Amino acid sequence: MNQPKRYLITAALPYANGLKHIGHLAGAYLPADIYVRYLRAQQRDVVFICGSDEHGTAIPIQAMKEGTTAQAIIDKYHPIIKQNFDDLGISFDIYHRTSAPIHHETAQEFFKVLHQNGDLETKETEQYYDEQAKTFLADRYIKGTCPNCANPNAYGDQCEKCGTSLSPDELINPISTLSGNAPVKKATTHWYLPLNRHEDFLREWIIKEHGNDWRASVVGQCKSWIDGGLQPRAVTRDLDWGIKVPVEGADGKVLYVWFDAPIGYISATKQWALDNGKNWEPYWNDKETKLVHFIGKDNIVFHCIIFPVMLKLHGNILPDNVPANEFMNLEGDKMSTSRGWSIEMDDYINDWVKKENGGGQMADALRYYLTTIAPETKDSEFTWKGFKTAYTSELSDIFGNFVNRAFVLMHKLCGGKVPPFHNDLVDDKDKELMEDIKATKEKVETLIEQYKFRDAQNEVIDLARKGNKYLQEKAPWAKVKELAENPEAQKLIDNSLHLSLQLTANLAVFINPFLPFTAQKMLHMMKVVDKMLQWENAGSLKLLSVGYTLRAPEILFRKIEDSEIAAQTDKLKVVLEKQQAATAATSATAPAQPAEKAAKPEAAPKAEIQYDDFAKLELKTGTIVSAEKVEKADKLLKLSVDLGTGTRTIVSGIAMHYQPDQIIGKQVVVVANLAPRKMRGIESQGMILMAEDANGKLHFVNPEEKINPGAGVS
Incomplete structure (x- = not known):
């Protein structure tokens, strides 16, 4: 495959409605930065695009909470988020804003092209309207009683108490949050993107062209959406905050945020080009450009289905890859800024980064x-204990330890200079280390090109581990005692430390995409310039010149104290206690629920398990695509269940409760990593979760509304 002429890398535009947490960082921005830094080291033409998403209802809602204006909210959070990224080494070429005039112009032009070409359609619907405020209401501007848990403060799109996704029509006694009055239904007209017209294109492009090179979770989710039948999607809405719809008859309407936000990648590229005297068009219109979107899994449908349709209709290039990450949880629970269960980038920076002296x-x-x-293939979990363990046992004790040993020994045994290398005394251990250095280059670049950043970083640490082993086996400090009797002892010392220092230089090159601040500190210690970090130098055994004086060693990674970790876990305990107190208070004032039928006696409770035991389970949503009775087994059904990335055969004992034709299309929760077992000669590859009511009837445990097969359950 020919190397692309240029690269355009985007990371999902974060909402400028509040601080962003480290789960966001892990999902889209850090992997994108690693990839971009690698491409720059390759000296490729690459532009890294991001910026604040400053429209949509999230912004004015936050403004209401803080008693200010939408403009004040975006002006407050945009610079904070931008600085957070800078402090953590995320090296955007531009961090733009969708409130910028160039973005409004670009988004309006985009809409007009689609509108004029007949690629949009209009449709009249009835939506909730506040007669006092004289405005149509977005879902988040409507509150009411949740039909699921009776929470009186559920929103029109979700109940934040029980987590159920809702529509405004499902709320009991809905009211407008603007006036407090009950809204009325009123007809309104909107423009729609008819995705249903493009199913064949998407199936060909995603499934056939990229089915083997995109992540299985991405392809699986897209396939599920397409197979389920795509529907027209509104591209406008009735709001006073956003980009005005640029056609007649659209007074009081703005572009829907999901439509305008991805166009922000294009407008940001335009602004970057203006700032740098470049031409933006090849980055979006030339097929020799490789476009890659880095996102979290909640953005897959927008970046793999909706935005590509928009780009195709507008005449732009399509993404070459969309390496979406799964979610990162925190200490056993899903990260949530609204619940306070998260680690904001800003908090981490204040607690850890700003306490350093640079x-x-x-x-x-x-x-x-x-x-x-990194949650590259499944959800992962951040724990403060894990943070300290990885930092200490790997980064400090392996990588940092090797670099420090090499420098200390060089100053002690070689006068602070790079010693010569004596080819006549090369042994098998020397040869093995030299081959390891060269091999690591190929391994790391292959893994990065495949978006396997976790594995690529592991290769770098493993090379440092091999360096420690090499030094220990060579033991140059022990050969000092042989100097008087063995004239070649100094040469053996020279060789071991020469190779160790060349390995140190290579480690700086390899680690630079992942740990740029560490790489810079290593350059300082070696007294070399940034040019050494170019990828063409990786694997070379001549990065440091013989006789060159190096600076004294500096500790790359300081010790993390137990008290520092305890302070962080204490913060989370406070949040948890507040949540428990709020739940108890709500329960105490909640109306009594109707009495259920007398339940059958509860089974004796099972032994208590630890979180790690539960974490071993891999629970996924699936859709039953076929079902049939198992011959000579009254209780068993043989099910074919679509898990997004493939179909599983599962034998389930539910035949006494459901007929096969009753459950086709039913969504279920599957224990996906259960060891296969044969039942009546059929290999069952998982287990369906069921609940049993007071009468002994089995019920499926399934999502409240349709969700893509393969979605994780936590």
């Missing part, structure tokens, strides 16, 4: 751990 040591500590537990 150098970015603790910024790299976070980058390292997030990459170590």
Whole structure:
């Protein structure tokens, strides 16, 4: 495959409605930065695009909470988020804003092209309207009683108490949050993108062209959406905050945020080009450009289905890959800023990074751990114990330890200079280390090109581990005693330390995409310039010249104290206690629920398990695509269940409760990593979760509304 002429890398535009947490960082921004830094080291033409998403209802809602204006909210959070990224080494070429005039112009032009070409359609619907405020209401501007848990403060899109996704029509006694009055239904007209017209294109492009090179979770989710039948999607809405719809008859309407936000990648590229005297068009219109979107899994449908349709209709290039990450949880629970269960980037920076005297040591500590537990193929979990363990046992004790040993021994045994290398005394251990250095280059670049950043970083640490083993086996300090009797002892010392220093230089090149602050500190110690970090130097055994004086060693990674970790876990305990108190208060004032039928006696409780025991389970949503009775087994049904990435055969004992034709299309929760077992000669590849009511009837445990097969359950 020919190397692309240029690269355009985007990371999902974060909402400028509040601080962003480290789960966001791990999902889209850190992996994108690793990839971009690698491409720059390759000296490729690459532009890294991001910026604040400043429209949509999230912004004015936050403004209401803070008693200010939408403009004040975006002006407050945009610079904070931008600075957070800078402090953690995320090296955007531009961090733009969708409130910028150039974005409004670009988004409006985009809409007009689709409108004029007949690629949009209009449709009249009835939506809730506040007669006092004289405005149509977005879902988040409507509150009411949740039909699921009776929470009186559920929103029109979700109940934040029980987590159920809702529509405004499902709320009991809905009211407008603007006036407090009950809204009325009123007809309104909107423009729609008819995705149903493009199913064949999407199936060909995603499934056939990219089915083997995109992540299975991405392809699986897209396939599920397409197979389920795509529907027209509104591209406008009735709001006073956003980009005005640029056609007649659209007074009071703005572009829907999901439509305008991805166009922000294009407008940001335009602004970057203006700032740097470049031409933006080849980055979006030339097929020799490789476009890659880095996102979290909640953005897959927008970046793999909706935005590509928009780009195709507008005449732009399509993404070459969309390496979406899964979610990162925190200490056993899903991260949530609204619940306070998260670690904001800003908090981490204040607690760890700003307490340093520059150098970015603790910024790299976070980058390292997030990459170590990167949710590339499944949800992962951040724990403060895991953070300290990875930092200490790997980053400090392996990588940092090797670099420090090499420098200390060089100053002690070689006068602070790079010693010569004596080819006549090369042994098998020397040869093995030299081959390891060269091989690591190929391994790391292959893994990065495949978006396997976790594995690539592991290869770098493993090379440092091999360096420690090499030094221990060579033991140059022990050969000092042989100097008087063995004239070749100094040469053996020279060789071991020469190779160790060349390995140190290579480690700086290899680690640079992952830990840029560490790489810079290593350059300082070696007294070399940034040019050494170019990828063409990786694997070379001549990066440091013989006789060159190096600086005294500096500790790359300081010790993390137990008290520092305890302070962080205490913060989370406070949040948890507040949540428990709020739940107890709500329960105490909640109306009594109707009495259920007398339940059958409860089974004796099972033994208590630890979280780690539960974490071993891999629970996924699936859709039953076929079902049939198992011959000579009254209780068993043979099911074919679509898990997004493939179909599983599962034998389930539910035949006494359901007929096969009753459950086709039913969504279920599957224990996906259960060891296969044969039942009546059929290999069952998982287990369906069921609940039993007071009458002994089995019920499926399934999502409240349709969700893509393969979605994780936690």
